[in-house]
Amino acid sequence: MKDLHNKKAIITGAAQGLGLAMAEGLCEYGVKVCILDISSNLNQVVEELRKKDYKVEGLHADLSDQKQMTNVFNQAIEWLDNELDILVNNAGIHKPMPAIDLKVEDFQRILDVNVTAVFQLCRLAAQEMRKKGKGKIINIASVLATQGGFNASAYSTSKGAVAQLTKSLSNEWAKEGINVNAIAPGYYNTELNRFILEDEERFASLVSRIPAGRFGNPEELAGAVQFLSSNKSDYINGAIIPVDGGFLGR
Ligand SMILES: NC(=O)c1ccc[n+]([C@@H]2O[C@H](COP(=O)([O-])OP(=O)(O)OC[C@H]3O[C@@H](n4cnc5c(N)ncnc54)[C@H](O)[C@@H]3O)[C@@H](O)[C@H]2O)c1
Numbered sequence: 001m002k003d004l005h006n007k008k009a010i011i012t013g014a015a016q017g018l019g020l021a022m023a024e025g026l027c028e029y030g031v032k033v034c035i036l037d038i039s040s041n042l043n044q045v046v047e048e049l050r051k052k053d054y055k056v057e058g059l060h061a062d063l064s065d066q067k068q069m070t071n072v073f074n075q076a077i078e079w080l081d082n083e084l085d086i087l088v089n090n091a092g093i094h095k096p097m098p099a100i101d102l103k104v105e106d107f108q109r110i111l112d113v114n115v116t117a118v119f120q121l122c123r124l125a126a127q128e129m130r131k132k133g134k135g136k137i138i139n140i141a142s143v144l145a146t147q148g149g150f151n152a153s154a155y156s157t158s159k160g161a162v163a164q165l166t167k168s169l170s171n172e173w174a175k176e177g178i179n180v181n182a183i184a185p186g187y188y189n190t191e192l193n194r195f196i197l198e199d200e201e202r203f204a205s206l207v208s209r210i211p212a213g214r215f216g217n218p219e220e221l222a223g224a225v226q227f228l229s230s231n232k233s234d235y236i237n238g239a240i241i242p243v244d245g246g247f248l249g250r
Contacts, residue, residue, distance in 0.1 A: 001230040004029035008080035009229070010073070012063060012121065013091025015039035017190035018140065018218050022088055025222025026229060027054035034076040036069075037091065038062045063091055063117035064109060073124045083132070086229045087125040089118040090140045092158075096195055099153040107154040114158035115165065122169055126178055134177040138228045139166050141182040143244050159184075163240050170238030179237055183224050186244025188216040212245030 004026065014023040015037040023033050032055040035042065046058035057079045061072040077084060092114045095106050122137055129135025144156040145163035163182055170180040187193060187206055193215070196202050207214060224243050227233050242248045 001029055001226055001232060003231045004031050004226065004229060007031045007085040007229070008083045009033045009086035009088065010036060010076050010080070010084060010121075010125070011086075011088040011090055012036045012117070014088075015042045015045045015058070017192060018185060018188060018221050019088070019090040020045065021218030021222055022090060022225040023056070024049070024054075025219075025226050026086070026088075027052070027056060028222075029226060029230075031055075031086065031229070032080060033057075034059065034079055036061050036063065036072050036076065063121075064112035066116075066120065069117060069120060070124070073121065077128060084125055084128040084135065085132070086136045086138070087121060088138045088140070088225060088229075089121055089162075091117065092140060092142075092192070094152065094155045094192055096151045096155075098151055102154060107157075110154040110158050111161075114155070115161045118162055119165060122165070122180070126169075126173055126176075129178050130176060132177075135179070136229045136233075137169070137173075137178060137180045138225055139180070139182040141166070141184045141240055143184050143186050143242060143247050145182075145184055145240065146248065166240065167238040174237040179228070179233060181228050181233070181236055181238065182240045183221065183228070184240050184242045184244065184248070185221060186210065186216060186242065186247040188218055188221070190218060209250060210245045210247050211250060214245065216243070216245055 013019040014035040042058040049056040059072040061068045141162040142159040145159040166182040
């Protein structure tokens with residue numbers, strides 16, 4: 001994947017967790033990476049990455065706010081020397097609770113961050129990628145794109161939408177050299193899953209359904225994003241690739 005060297009990427013939600021591991025995975029190959037994230041830890045994370053000699057910038061934004069998103073996207077493009085090769089839509093939120101108790105405002109916010117922001121960033125990115133006749137868009141879905149999950153009404157709705165959006169945009173843009181694909185992570189050791197990791201019974205029950213017999217570590221997602229960002233995946237379009245320790249195969 002030597003072609004990744006000096007490519008220009010935007011990745012959302014990479015101040016921690018899966019996004020950070022994927023950002024590092026791209027940096028390792030010499031990709032210039034701009035992170036968009038709401039987190040107050042973003043500057044510190046960027047500093048740490050720069051210590052490894054990675055070419056990284058971090059821009060603060062709440063991606064549920066269309067105006068902020070467009071502004072930081074434009075700033076990111078400027079920092080990337082007005083070029084964009086790779087977009088990774090990773091930022092995502094979850095509010096695990098029974099549907100009956102979930103407020104409509106919370107449902108809406110989950111859709112705003114997990115779906116509407118993805119749609120809008122894909123469109124902004126495609127406009128840049130069209131200029132080059134080439135580009136890679138990678139959306140982070142979930143195994144809950146195909147399963148309903150438990151106490152996950154808004155989240156599974158949003159991830160199902162990410163998968164469908166990925167296929168739909170791929171159908172429109174594949175001919176233009178823009179690959180739109182998604183990764184469907186299984187269960188990983190991240191903050192998003194703290195509520196499971198802290199619930200012994202639920203954790204054991206989930207692990208028993210994962211053929212690999214464990215949750216994934218964020219670094220284990222890097223390979224998929226490196227591959228989907230490189231020219232080795234030029235004929236992969238509209239795919240939803242599980243990286244889930246075999247969870248979906250059961
Ligand atoms: N962890 C898992 O097991 C798992 C499984 C399947 C899918 N996913 C998906 O992978 C992605 C990353 O998950 P994670 O486990 O690393 O989560 P995480 O909670 O550890 O990190 C999410 C990141 O997104 C950022 N973010 C949240 N809301 C934002 C907003 N409004 N604007 C900008 N940034 C925002 C956060 O600051 C954080 O840095 C999510 O889309 C999630 O749905 C995770």
